[in-house]
């Protein structure tokens with residue numbers, strides 16, 4: 145099975161988290177699903193380097209702080225095995241623009257469950273809720 149390794153940012157402004165919606169995709173299980181911004185780690189990059197690069201590419205966003213690893217999820221999608229490393233990050237503004245995603249929401253932890261998340265994100269969402 146193909147393996148994909150990605151980093152993802154749980155971006156906080158005060159007590160809200162930035163959630164982004166993926167565009168339409170031929171893979172129905174990720175098409176138009178909500179996720180944490182990020183993307184694939186490239187050859188030779190550290191996780192933090194990949195995260196900073198992806199946040200600039202997708203959002204023109206520079207976090208004021210990135211915490212240590214929050215959680216790594218391994219999830220088997222029908223077409224590939226995903227390893228996703230998530231990091232809490234902090235923003236000094238709620239004004240973040242989207243270069244690739246089709247919509248975004250700032251939600252408190254208790255409201256995260258209202259979105260239609262990519263399956264691999266559900267363990268992260270659940271851990272955020274448990275830690276509240």
Ligand SMILES: Nc1nc2c([nH]c(=O)n2[C@H]2C[C@H](O)[C@@H](COP(=O)(O)OP(=O)(O)OP(=O)(O)O)O2)c(=O)[nH]1
Pocket residue numbers: 148150151152174178179180181182183184185226228262263264265
């Ligand atoms: N960034 C990110 N990807 C996620 C999450 N949940 C989830 O299932 N994924 C999956 C969707 C994609 O198959 C893969 C990430 O690929 P991507 O398309 O965002 O990464 P990328 O920009 O580096 O990819 P590329 O299109 O440039 O090759 O991980 C998530 O919360 N954040």
